[in-house]
Amino acid sequence: MQAERWRRPCLEVVQRSLQRLEQRHFSTCSIRYASSRAIRTEDFPCDVIRNFSVIAHIDHGKSTLSDRLLELTGTITKREKGVNAQVLDKLKVERERGITVKAQTASMIYSFQGTQYLLNLIDTPGHVDFAWEVSRSLAACQGALLLVDATQGVQAQSISVYHIARERGLTIIPVLNKIDLPASQPEVMAAQMHSTFGIDPKDIIHISAKTGKGVDQVLEAILTRIPPPTASSEAPLKAFLFDSSYDRYRGVVSLVSIQDGILRKGDKIASCFTRKKYEIIDIGIMHPEEEPTESLQPGQVGYIACNMKESSEAHIGDTLHRAGAPVDPMPGFKPAKAMVYAGIFPVDSNDFIKLEESIKRLALTDRSVEVTRESSTALGQGCRLGFLGTLHMDVFRQRLEDEYNANVIVTAPTVPYKVVYQDRTVVVSNPTDFPDSIDSGSKVREIQEPVVSASIIVPQEYLGDMMDLCFSHRGENLDHRFLDTSGSASRVMLTCTLPLSEVVTDFFDKLKSRSSGFASFDYEDAGYKPSNLSKMTFLLNGKPVDALALIVHKSAEQEIGRAWVKKLHKVIPRQIFEVPIQAAVGRRIVARETLSAYRADVTAGLYGGHYERKLKHLNNQKESKKRMKRVGNVDLPQEAFYSILKT
Numbered sequence: 229m230q231a232e233r234w235r236r237p238c239l240e241v242v243q244r245s246l247q248r249l250e251q252r253h254f255s256t257c258s259i260r261y262a263s264s265r266a267i268r269t270e271d272f273p274c275d276v277i278r279n280f281s282v283i284a285h286i287d288h289g290k291s292t293l294s295d296r297l298l299e300l301t302g303t304i305t306k307r308e309k310g311v312n313a314q315v316l317d318k319l320k321v322e323r324e325r326g327i328t329v330k331a332q333t334a335s336m337i338y339s340f341q342g343t344q345y346l347l348n349l350i351d352t353p354g355h356v357d358f359a360w361e362v363s364r365s366l367a368a369c370q371g372a373l374l375l376v377d378a379t380q381g382v383q384a385q386s387i388s389v390y391h392i393a394r395e396r397g398l399t400i401i402p403v404l405n406k407i408d409l410p411a412s413q414p415e416v417m418a419a420q421m422h423s424t425f426g427i428d429p430k431d432i433i434h435i436s437a438k439t440g441k442g443v444d445q446v447l448e449a450i451l452t453r454i455p456p457p458t459a460s461s462e463a464p465l466k467a468f469l470f471d472s473s474y475d476r477y478r479g480v481v482s483l484v485s486i487q488d489g490i491l492r493k494g495d496k497i498a499s500c501f502t503r504k505k506y507e508i509i510d511i512g513i514m515h516p517e518e519e520p521t522e523s524l525q526p527g528q529v530g531y532i533a534c535n536m537k538e539s540s541e542a543h544i545g546d547t548l549h550r551a552g553a554p555v556d557p558m559p560g561f562k563p564a565k566a567m568v569y570a571g572i573f574p575v576d577s578n579d580f581i582k583l584e585e586s587i588k589r590l591a592l593t594d595r596s597v598e599v600t601r602e603s604s605t606a607l608g609q610g611c612r613l614g615f616l617g618t619l620h621m622d623v624f625r626q627r628l629e630d631e632y633n634a635n636v637i638v639t640a641p642t643v644p645y646k647v648v649y650q651d652r653t654v655v656v657s658n659p660t661d662f663p664d665s666i667d668s669g670s671k672v673r674e675i676q677e678p679v680v681s682a683s684i685i686v687p688q689e690y691l692g693d694m695m696d697l698c699f700s701h702r703g704e705n706l707d708h709r710f711l712d713t714s715g716s717a718s719r720v721m722l723t724c725t726l727p728l729s730e731v732v733t734d735f736f737d738k739l740k741s742r743s744s745g746f747a748s749f750d751y752e753d754a755g756y757k758p759s760n761l762s763k764m765t766f767l768l769n770g771k772p773v774d775a776l777a778l779i780v781h782k783s784a785e786q787e788i789g790r791a792w793v794k795k796l797h798k799v800i801p802r803q804i805f806e807v808p809i810q811a812a813v814g815r816r817i818v819a820r821e822t823l824s825a826y827r828a829d830v831t832a833g834l835y836g837g838h839y840e841r842k843l844k845h846l847n848n849q850k851e852s853k854k855r856m857k858r859v860g861n862v863d864l865p866q867e868a869f870y871s872i873l874k875t
């Protein structure tokens with residue numbers, strides 16, 4: 229009796245701890261799902277397959293709807309989902325920031341009117357930096373759910389993803405989400421979707437992905453409106469490779485969409501792009517984690533591992549065929565084009581080899597990153613990386629820190645400029661390589677900078693502010709049109725051409741603050757145009773610091789020079805001698821501050837003959853000096869680089 233009285237509370241404590249452990253496990257790592265019956269892909273011919281993506285502007289609810297669909301089809305249960313909202317956002321950075329950065333695939337099995345269907349869903353990111361992920365994902369689909377937030381209406385990325393889906397000829401199912409919110413205006417937003425996309429309001433499904441209301445209608449629409457893939461089991465094998473990741477044990481794991489033929493474990497295949505041959509060692513579907521199957525049938529989407537050692541062998545957009553039976557490759561898609569470059573250096577120069585290894589590994593899971601080596605006199609050996617935008621850059625940095633424990637310094641982002649010489653044109657993505665002077669004596673004929681066509685959607689009352697903002701960032705060809713003509717709540721779409729270098733600095737923050745958060749922004753590459761640019765260098769005690777060099781427009785020389793010199797003055801500790809801090813364009817000094825002399829007497833305040841204590845303080849000082857970068861004869865602390873380059 230006594231023992232029983234003790235045992236019960238003990239059991240409860242153990243159960244509670246187990247629950248807590250389970251929750252913690254769910255919230256930090258990928259989820260393991262209770263294994264269901266082995267899936268026979270042969271049971272799903274083309275007519276019961278539906279391949280679709282969820283596309284929308286950022287935060288309109290794609291991942292929440294994907295979760296709801298996984299739940300409704302029984303692919304995951306509420307318990308398995310647990311505290312882990314947004315099952316398909318698997319990366320730590322996605323969970324912390326609440327954004328999707330990598331498209332994820334999940335297959336679901338669903339019974340409808342006595343027939344079992346195989347649904348392949350691809351959840352896509354919404355931010356403009358990851359638009360390449362969206363177009364890649366849509367290549368494996370026949371339909372797309374176009375989600376619009378019923379409180380915000382059509383936003384800039386809603387329009388761009390709509391056009392990507394239309395260009396690919398996909399069936400679009402329009403969905404208005406968040407109708408549970410008091411501020412939602414489904415009727416007004418439906419009218420807006422009609423005026424912007426020509427969508428019949430009767431075709432729009434009204435849902436709340438959060439509460440689940442209306443989500444069953446979305447499932448029904450997927451089955452009844454999206455056409456099945458047209459693929460044949462008789463035709464020669466054609467598998468379209470649209471994504472890949474790296475697994476330490478199996479090498480490259482690729483996601484493929486089977487356009488024709490059947491792919492089985494043990495099959496010998498070859499790549500149209502590299503001509504290399506492989507053997508399938510693992511095959512299956514994402515359910516939503518990897519679920520091995522015997523084969524992938526025509527029209528299905530799944531993963532394969534085939535002894536590919538190098539990630540570069542998995543060419544995104546490649547066509548795989550049976551070895552010895554070549555086929556015509558399917559049209560691939562435009563490779564990702566880096567818009568922003570930055571140098572990444574280890575905080576401790578001795579860590580370079582480890583950092584380079586980590587960068588290469590991470591780049592294997594993110595194929596849009598370009599990697600080359602670079603070296604700087606101030607920062608030592610490092611890598612120069614090309615990204616699709618500054619958010620992409622920041623996410624990559626965070627993943628390096630989270631997943632590889634790296635401690636890095638990232639230099640200011642720069643866009644790729646074209647330097648036109650008399651006999652050739654060179655693309656320069658590192659300010660160090662930019663010509664020092666562009667005067668009549670130099671061989672440089674012209675400098676060109678990348679420009680983008682930007683679109684901003686904003687309530688009418690902010691139009692003036694937005695136009696000002698665009699002008700102050702060297703915007704040209706400004707134009708606008710009203711999106712909805714319905715009285716007071718009119719919204720305007722402003723379009724213009726902007727230099728990319730203006731977009732990658734603080735443009736987005738200013739846009740949000742000057743429109744009280746209402747403006748949405750999207751842009752796409754619009755080529756190059758001649759521009760009046762020069763290289764600005766920063767000198768400490770007369771010595772240039774290469775890692776701080778910038779490319780600036782003539783009109784902003786003074787302003788940028790002064791701001792950076794002030795910033796440097798604030799973060800560089802005083803030295804034992806006076807240090808002039810200067811910004812220079814060519815030989816011309818455009819801004820200057822002077823750091824007055826100072827000697828840190830770390831032994832001040834120690835009286836008497838405490839020799840050992842004095843020595844300890846002096847040694848500490850020596851150690852902290854070691855952590856500084858020596859530029860000429862000036863010690864620059866790592867924090868100086870951090871705080872300067874962070875902005």
Ligand SMILES: Nc1nc2c(ncn2[C@@H]2O[C@H](COP(=O)(O)OP(=O)(O)OP(=O)(O)O)[C@@H](O)[C@H]2O)c(=O)[nH]1
Pocket residue numbers: 284285286287288289290291292293314326327328329352353354355405406407408409435436437438439
């Ligand atoms: N009230 C309400 N909130 C919702 C609904 N759907 C999504 N949300 C919330 O909206 C926010 C964004 O949802 P996500 O599903 O992460 O949006 P997303 O489109 O996947 O975001 P990105 O992948 O970053 O573009 C989250 O806080 C969700 O909880 C809904 O129907 N009602």
